[in-house]
Amino acid sequence: MTQSATLFGPEGDRFIEMIEQLELPAIKVRYTFTANDDFKDVLSKRDFARVNRIFWTEMLERTHLAAVTAILRNHQWIAGIKLAIAGKNLLTFAAGFRGLIESAADSATALKDVPTTIARDHSKILRAVSGQFAEALLNVTQLEDESLVIRLYAIWHTPVLVPYGCGLGP
Secondary structure, three states, rough: OOOOHHHHHHHHHHHHHHHHOHHHOOOOOOOOOOOOOHHHHHHHHOOHHHHHHHOOOOOHHHHHHHHHHHHHHHHHHHHHHHHHHHOOHHHHHHHHHHHHHHHHHHHHHHHHHHHHHHHHHHHHHHHOOHHHHHHHHOOHHHHHHHOOHHHHHHOOOOOOOOOOOOOOOO
């Protein structure tokens, strides 16, 4: 029985084992994002098939980045908790456990709407990513307003202007 089994129980131990089997640090992913000026140019041409392809490809990439980052961060907190237990350091254990709780809550809050949004709109999203969805942008306001996906986007970009009436924004 591992240290985490006594702390997180058998379900938690299986989850930790699954995370370790993913070998996430070894996987190299390259994310690409369109510059705001380039995106504004595509918007001005009203090429909605291309707008949707860019928007949804980048949204899915940001979602992936947010999810992988959350998993890695939570796994590091668990590793810290294990070290605190091994070192019999109560203060470090408490700090690590608090960090894990806050990190898990942040992850859940940031990504909570992603699965339902993707499931609800999967056929349109697939068409958008393949450049075959030329209608106005899909309405993903709730996903954007409440998720880390947009917080991540805000870190790297200034706000993107979207055409009035396309379903995004006010």
